[in-house]
Amino acid sequence: MxxxxxxxxxxxxxxxxxxxxxxxxxxxxxxxxxxxxxxxxxxxxxxxxxxxxxxxxxxxxxxxxxxxxxxxxLAQQIVWVEENCTQCGACTGICPTGALWIKRPEMTVSFDGEKCIVCEHCLKACPARAVEARYLSGE
Ligand code: SF4
Ligand code: SF4
The missing domain is CATH 3.30.70.260 (ACT domain)
Structure with a gap:
């Protein structure tokens, strides 16, 4: 199927x-x-x-x-909503590609969409709903 x-x-x-x-x-x-x-x-x-x-x-x-x-x-994309992010770092430990990562020396969480493989692990890990899955229709 x-x-x-x-x-x-x-x-x-x-x-x-x-x-x-x-x-x-x-x-x-x-x-x-x-x-x-x-x-x-x-x-x-x-x-x-x-x-x-x-x-x-x-x-x-x-x-x-x-x-x-x-x-x-219908392509799916992960969007990081920076203003909702509490900088807890929970997502950076489980992101397999380093798309969500800790920038040093500032020690702030950042997102690199180019590295994201849309595995969705961060959706479950984020307590603040600061990552979202959105569908793009190519328009
Ligand atoms: S969807 Fe997967 S690869 Fe993309 S940011 Fe989240 S954990 Fe990382
Ligand atoms: S888990 Fe959510 S709130 Fe915590 S650093 Fe990642 S995106 Fe920000």
Whole structure:
């Protein structure tokens, strides 16, 4: 089974089509809608999680693309909210890549997003909710 979070962009001509129904009925793909909107140009944007057997998933993606739907991965990013950080240092001991680290000689916690592999260990370790996981849709 595959489970993927995606951003689907629909051209105005396709917005009225019952894609979620078709994915379920014709392709055995479960589509969990996380967010949906239509812009002033009548183009649709759907953030979904698709869950299916690999071959059904591939067939469903081909179907969507054949109908003019643009498909983008929904990327996750860790954001350090510096103003919430109490400088306790708990995250720096468990961060496997040194993305959260102690700057010396100041002895202050810093974050280097380039080193982050989004393992999410810091989300559980931080008592102050100073690290957050955010989804980027490539827009
Ligand atoms: S998600 Fe993982 S790699 Fe990224 S800052 Fe947190 S602990 Fe470090
Ligand atoms: S665990 Fe949270 S509060 Fe503590 S240093 Fe890390 S980000 Fe700051």
């Amino acid at each position: 595959v489970r993927r979070k995606l951003v689907l962009r629909f051209p105005a001509s396709a917005v009225e089509n019952p894609f979620v129904y078709t994915l379920a009925k014709e392709y055995n793909v479960v589509a969990n809608i996380l967010k949906a909107n239509i812009n002033p140009r009548k183009e649709g944007r759907l953030v979904v999680e698709l869950y299916a057997e690999e071959k059904d998933y591939e067939a469903a993606i081909d179907f969507l693309q054949s109908r003019g739907v643009t498909i983008l991965p």
